[in-house]
Amino acid sequence: MSVIYNRVALIGLGLIASSMFWATKRGGLAGHVTGYARSQDTRDTARRIGLCDEVCDNLIDAVKDADLIVLAVPVGAMGAVAAEIGPHLKPGATVTDVGSVKRTVIDAVAPHLPEGVHFVPAHPLAGTEHSGPESGFATLFDNRWCLLVPHESSTAESVAQLRVYWEGLGANVEEMDADHHDLVLAVTSHTPHLIAYTMVGVADDLRRVTDSEVIKYSAAGFRDFTRIAASDPTMWRDVFLNNKEATLEILGRFTEELFALQRAIRTGDGDMLHDYFTRTRSIRRGIIEAGQDTDAPDFGRSKLEK
Amino acid sequence: MSVIYNRVALIGLGLIASSMFWATKRGGLAGHVTGYARSQDTRDTARRIGLCDEVCDNLIDAVKDADLIVLAVPVGAMGAVAAEIGPHLKPGATVTDVGSVKRTVIDAVAPHLPEGVHFVPAHPLAGTEHSGPESGFATLFDNRWCLLVPHESSTAESVAQLRVYWEGLGANVEEMDADHHDLVLAVTSHTPHLIAYTMVGVADDLRRVTDSEVIKYSAAGFRDFTRIAASDPTMWRDVFLNNKEATLEILGRFTEELFALQRAIRTGDGDMLHDYFTRTRSIRRGIIEAGQDTDAPDFGRSKLEK
Numbered sequence: 044m045s046v047i048y049n050r051v052a053l054i055g056l057g058l059i060a061s062s063m064f065w066a067t068k069r070g071g072l073a074g075h076v077t078g079y080a081r082s083q084d085t086r087d088t089a090r091r092i093g094l095c096d097e098v099c100d101n102l103i104d105a106v107k108d109a110d111l112i113v114l115a116v117p118v119g120a121m122g123a124v125a126a127e128i129g130p131h132l133k134p135g136a137t138v139t140d141v142g143s144v145k146r147t148v149i150d151a152v153a154p155h156l157p158e159g160v161h162f163v164p165a166h167p168l169a170g171t172e173h174s175g176p177e178s179g180f181a182t183l184f185d186n187r188w189c190l191l192v193p194h195e196s197s198t199a200e201s202v203a204q205l206r207v208y209w210e211g212l213g214a215n216v217e218e219m220d221a222d223h224h225d226l227v228l229a230v231t232s233h234t235p236h237l238i239a240y241t242m243v244g245v246a247d248d249l250r251r252v253t254d255s256e257v258i259k260y261s262a263a264g265f266r267d268f269t270r271i272a273a274s275d276p277t278m279w280r281d282v283f284l285n286n287k288e289a290t291l292e293i294l295g296r297f298t299e300e301l302f303a304l305q306r307a308i309r310t311g312d313g314d315m316l317h318d319y320f321t322r323t324r325s326i327r328r329g330i331i332e333a334g335q336d337t338d339a340p341d342f343g344r345s346k347l348e349k
Numbered sequence: 350m351s352v353i354y355n356r357v358a359l360i361g362l363g364l365i366a367s368s369m370f371w372a373t374k375r376g377g378l379a380g381h382v383t384g385y386a387r388s389q390d391t392r393d394t395a396r397r398i399g400l401c402d403e404v405c406d407n408l409i410d411a412v413k414d415a416d417l418i419v420l421a422v423p424v425g426a427m428g429a430v431a432a433e434i435g436p437h438l439k440p441g442a443t444v445t446d447v448g449s450v451k452r453t454v455i456d457a458v459a460p461h462l463p464e465g466v467h468f469v470p471a472h473p474l475a476g477t478e479h480s481g482p483e484s485g486f487a488t489l490f491d492n493r494w495c496l497l498v499p500h501e502s503s504t505a506e507s508v509a510q511l512r513v514y515w516e517g518l519g520a521n522v523e524e525m526d527a528d529h530h531d532l533v534l535a536v537t538s539h540t541p542h543l544i545a546y547t548m549v550g551v552a553d554d555l556r557r558v559t560d561s562e563v564i565k566y567s568a569a570g571f572r573d574f575t576r577i578a579a580s581d582p583t584m585w586r587d588v589f590l591n592n593k594e595a596t597l598e599i600l601g602r603f604t605e606e607l608f609a610l611q612r613a614i615r616t617g618d619g620d621m622l623h624d625y626f627t628r629t630r631s632i633r634r635g636i637i638e639a640g641q642d643t644d645a646p647d648f649g650r651s652k653l654e655k
Contacts, residue, residue, distance in 0.1 A: 119619075168566055172633070188566055227562045230552050235570040237614075238544055241607045243629040245599065246536050256533045258635045260474055260494055264541040266636060267573045273633035276626035283614045283622055293551065294611055298604065301547045305600055308543075308589045313425075316589055320582035323549040327478070327579035329564045330572060 047208040048137075049074040052109035054102065054124055055116035056080040056089050057275070058170060059141045061179025063113065064094055066212040069181045079105035080176070081116075088176045103131045111208070114140035114152070119281035122151030129155040137161045137201045143228060143278070145192045145221040147285040153194055161201035164192040166224065167214060168232075172273040185213035192221045229289035233282055234297060237290065239271035240279075353514040354443075355380040358415035360408065360430055361422035362386040362395050363581070364476060365447045367485025369419065370400055372518040375487040385411035386482070387422075394482045409437045417514070420446035420458070425587035428457030435461040443467045443507045449534060449584070451498045451527040453591040459500055467507035470498040472530065473520060474538075480581040491519035498527045535595035539588055540603060543596065545577035546585075 051073040053060040060078070067073050078095030079102050080086050089098045099105035106112050106128045114121050121140055132138070138156055142148040145164050156162050169187040171178065189209040193202050206216045219227075246257045246265060261269065283290055307315040357379040359366040366384070373379050384401030385408050386392050395404045405411040412418050412434045420427050427446055438444070444462055448454040451470050462468050475493040477484065495515040499508050512522045525533070552563045552571060567575065589596055613621040 190566075227566060230555055230563055231566045231571040233570075234551075235548055235574055237610060238548060238607070239570075240626055240629050241603060241610055242541055242544060243632055244606050244625060245540075245602045247628060247632050248602070249536055249599075255635070257536055258632070260496075260533060260537045261636050264539075264545075264577055265537040267577060268541055269629075269633045269636050271570055271573060272626070272629040274626075274630075276623050276630060279626050280619050280622040284617055284619055287614055287617075290614060291611065293555075294607070296551045296554070297547060298607065300550050301544070301600070301604065304543060304547055305597065308593055308596060308600075311590055311593075313586050313590055316586040317582050319550060320546055320578070320580075320585050322553060323546050323575075323578040324580075324582060326549055326553050326564070327575045329561070330567050330575055 045071065046074050047072045047204060047211055048109075048111040050109045050111075051076045052106045052112045053078045053095060054105065054112065054114050054128075055120075056085050056094060056098075056176045057115060058174050058178045058183075059167065060113065060115035061089075061094055061176050062169075062181065062183035063115070063141075063179075063212060065179055065181035066184055070211040070213075072208055072211045073111075077105040077109065085176050092177060094176055094179070102127055107131045108133060110136055111205070112136060112138045114138065114142070117277045117281045118142040118144050118148055118285045119277075121148050122155070125152040125155040129157060132157060132160045134159040135161075137163055137205060139163045139165045139205055141165060141167055142285075143232065143282045144285040145224045149192070149194055149221055153196065156196065158196075160196070161198055162194040162196045163202055163205045164194060164221070165205065165209070166190045166192070166228075167209070167212075169214075170274070172270050174275040174278070182213065184209070187214050189214035189216050190224055191216060191218045192224055193218060225286050226289045226292075229286055229293045233286055233290050234293040236271055236274065236279060237283065237294065238297070239268040242268045243272040351377065352380050353378045353510060353517060354415075354417040356415045356417075357382045358412045358418045359384045359401060360386075360411065360418065360420050360434075361426075362391050362400060362404075362482045363421060364480050364484045364489075365473065366419065366421035367395075367400055367482050368475075368487065368489035369421070369447075369485075369518060371485055371487035372490055376517040376519075378514055378517045379417075383411040383415065391482050398483060400482055400485070408433055413437045414439060416442055417511070418442060418444045420444065420448070423583050423587040424448040424450050424454055424591045427454050428461070431458040431461035435463060435466075438463060438466045440465040441467075443469055443511060445469045445471045445511055447471060447473055448591075449538065449588045450591040451530045455498070455500055455527055459502065462502065464502075466502070467504055468500040468502045469508050469511045470500060470527070471511065471515065472496045472498070472534075473515070473518075475520070476580070478576050478579040480584070488519065490515070493520050495520035495522050496530055497522060497524045498530055499524060531592050532595045532598075535592055535599045539592055539596050540599040542577055542580065542585060543589065543600065544603070545574040548574045549578040 056078050076095050077097045077099055079099045086098050149164055153162055167184055167189040169183050209216050362384050382401050383403045383405055385405045392404050459468055473490055473495040475489050515522050
């Protein structure tokens with residue numbers, strides 16, 4: 044690997060940015076990496092664990108000489124950060140982000156960036172249920188997708204350079220239109236997260252009835268939901284507020300289907316249930332064939348066997 | 350380990366029964382194990398892979414000399430099997446089952462068992478998304494729960510013996526009342542499965558719109574749902590038809606909560622979302638403390654790293 048950007052600035056030092064730092068070091072992809080977080084605690088932790096070559100106490104110091112600025116803050120905070128850094132960016136620099144929603148981020152960030160700065164929105168499809176500066180690791184992006192959503196201020200060169208950088212971080216890179224991105228992610232990520240949060244909330248209410256049994260016997264399916272529903276609350280609040288239309292549309296389809304299944308249970312329509320469950324089973328095959336998971340029997344087991 | 354039952358009969362040779370066989374052999378828990386499956390194909394496969402000491406072509410032959418008879422067929426088929434074997438059971442034999450629902454299984458099976466036969470319903474909380482005679486493995490029950498739901502025909506001795514057998518298979522054993530079992534499982538397993546099936550069904554419809562993108566980008570949360578929704582359709586049809594009331598009650602609570610969150614998204618109530626997601630995050634901590642999962646960052650990764 045060789046240096047892709049001389050100076051990289053990571054704004055927001057959570058799971059994604061800290062993983063980007065370790066992966067950048069692993070690949071030797073940057074000459075110098077600065078970092079900034081709004082919280083003094085986070086900056087102290089970053090210094091203690093050696094996260095970033097230089098942790099800045101000031102947002103402007105972190106970005107002013109950077110060739111690549113990565114906005115890795117919650118989606119709802121992107122606009123304010125962009126407004127603050129806009130006047131201090133180096134001509135020819137590239138600004139990117141890692142937000143899970145693209146349309147509202149583009150609308151919030153782009154107006155604040157000066158001419159001559161290239162905006163290349165991005166979204167790495169990677170994460171764990173942990174958050175914070177100590178949760179990152181160099182292999183987070185290996186063999187994961189990173190979606191680039193070029194903006195009109197992107198030049199072909201700036202997009203190509205960011206692609207090479209993300210490939211250096213371990214990701215497979217694709218380009219996608221912003222609105223299409225937000226719809227696809229509403230299906231594959233945002234709505235499943237909301238449903239998992241809801242199911243865990245229901246169980247939490249019932250915990251007072253059934254004491255600790257919900258937790259004790261969680262391995263039967265519920266446990267997978269709790270892992271999803273343990274993700275960062277601020278990040279996910281912002282995702283739903285910023286991908287409102289697509290999420291509500293998919294939720295509408297979801298409740299429609301759920302009511303159809305509920306009705307089949309109530310009326311005892313076993314054929315409808317069996318047909319439905321047979322159809323959904325086949326989609327699993329597609330995921331394994333696409334290399335997005337293995338066929339190893341795993342349900343509720345691998346976590347304890349490690 | 351020593352022999353717990355001289356002769357064990359496994360009726361239905363799917364994931365659970367085949368795993369019970371391999372775990373029984375591992376522990377030396379039975380002198381002789383017979384097996385029966387309705388399908389000739391399944392019996393042929395069982396013979397080919399050495400599943401059971403003896404595969405019988407006739408249900409009665411499999412059970413007539415058995416000290417323990419394990420009903421490992423879908424919940425909806427339990428009653429018919431019990432009716433057929435009832436007159437041929439050895440006095441003093443124990444009948445158990447492995448169904449995911451207990452009340453309707455007890456109501457369907459118990460009337461067919463003669464006096465002097467002990468019925469000890471059971472439910473091992475273990476499984477994978479695979480099914481069939483070749484999907485079993487000896488470690489499936491290690492460190493998993495097995496719930497015993499003693500029936501009025503159970504003697505203390507027959508319950509104690511079955512407990513020792515399940516412990517020998519690797520499980521941790523608890524006793525529970527049938528109705529309470531069905532409610533707890535509706536929360537921890539049945540409703541989560543129905544929701545996962547629904548979400549995968551929605552995505553399957555949309556797949557025609559977004560081509561293969563739903564699968565390609567499934568790692569972002571959706572993939573965990575597909576694993577759950579790949580479970581055996583017949584088994585799950587019968588679960589929902591036989592735990593109708595508890596499942597519909599939990600589903601009612603679920604949609605109520607989901608509508609509250611949907612409304613918060615629509616009205617932009619970020620505080621409500623943030624509070625909700627913070628609360629659900631804490632339940633995860635309880636699961637880790639209860640030893641039902643590890644704290645290792647795992648979301649969407651471990652399957653590919655194996």
